[in-house]
Amino acid sequence: MRGRPLPAIMQSVSGCIRLLAIDLDGTLIGPGNRIDERDLAAVGRLCAAGVVVVPATARWYQAAMRPFERAGLPVRGAIAAGGADVRGPEGEQLALMPLPEAFVDFVAEIADELDWHATVATPEGALRRGPHPGPDIRLPPWLEVVPRFGSRRPAPAVSVLLELPADHPAVDTVRRWHGVSVLRARTSDGTVFLTCTAAGADKGTGLRALRERLGIARSETAAVGDSEVDLPMFAEAGLAIAVANADPEVLERADWVTAPGGAGGIAEAAERLREAGRLPG
Known part of the structure; x- marks a missing residue:
């Protein structure tokens, strides 16, 4: 896997990832609105292992849920609307910050x-x-x-x-x-x-609100993204992962770099976590 050398927390394999926030467009979803079957399968395995998987997206909540509903995946929580609409694991609203x-x-x-x-x-x-x-x-x-x-x-x-x-x-x-x-x-x-x-609503504040409500530590949280809007959640995650097609500033801030969006990047990250013993179970 590409990117900077593993941070110390990953070298010591000290804890499991319990919350994974995934950007949608450009990260899970690639060109042509395509989602790699390997990535969908990986999300399913992560959910089955007990990881809380949520989309973190500029999309509104219903649009954020659509890829997972179509795939029959048990994903209901979300950091939607760029972090202004945060939903818990059952779709319950945890935070809402309207625009002026x-x-x-x-x-x-x-x-x-x-x-x-x-x-x-x-x-x-x-x-x-x-x-x-x-x-x-x-x-x-x-x-x-x-x-x-x-x-x-x-x-x-x-x-x-x-x-x-x-x-x-x-x-x-x-x-x-x-x-x-x-x-x-x-x-x-x-x-x-x-x-x-x-102001004050972004993917980072949304991720923090979600993990605090769930009682999940920052070190037990990972985030995957590709653009400027994802940088605030990188700061709130113990592990920041960028897809290969990410913007330069995102690649620079990432701990790991995976395959391009829509081309198996999520599956690659999930496998690396499994190999490192950082998945529950």
């Missing part, structure tokens, strides 16, 4: 004016401004696609996803909003977008 209403108004108005693609997420679903995928595409009940936001303001809004390049001139304006955190994330095909949450 004024910011949601600003995004909706400027998206309509400048024709941005944007998504406003709530604990119950999402409203996306952009082209409809087509009359033959049946959308899930928790997603609505509209050509304009108009006066629509889903509430409570826990995150806003903006499909803008990182060097877009409007990005600085968005980042200057008081009370809002803006971090880069990637789609499964590598497109960069911005995830906007309330």
Whole structure:
């Protein structure tokens, strides 16, 4: 496995990983919205071994659950909406941090004016401004696609996803909003977008809230990711794992580097944990 030399805690094999947070797009899910069967099988084995596996994602809760539901995996907890909506192992809500209403108004108005693609997420679903995928595409009940936001303001809004390049001139304006955190994330095909949450809500605070509620130590926690939005949870995990296609700053902060997203990286990490005796049972 690639990456920096193993940290001392891994060399001594001192404890089991009991909580694993996995980024979805670009990490578990690769190009073409593809999930490697080896990774799904590894998640199933981890769950069976007693590891609490949760997606940590910019997606809202229902979208975060979809890959696991389709695979029949017993995953119900989540660090959703970029950390603003945290769910326990049975899907129960542990933390919720809504965005300032004024910011949601600003995004909706400027998206309509400048024709941005944007998504406003709530604990119950999402409203996306952009082209409809087509009359033959049946959308899930928790997603609505509209050509304009108009006066629509889903509430409570826990995150806003903006499909803008990182060097877009409007990005600085968005980042200057008081009370809002803006971090880069990637789609499964590598497109960069911005995830906007309330200040103080990120994947790191979400992971901390979850492990504290479960009574799991930082040293018993691992996180896997690929982009800037994942760095806060790296800081809250005893073991930080990056997929090979991760951003340079993520690779630099990782303890391990695995295969690319959607190409067996989760299975590779799970096998290494097993070989090191760091899985329960």
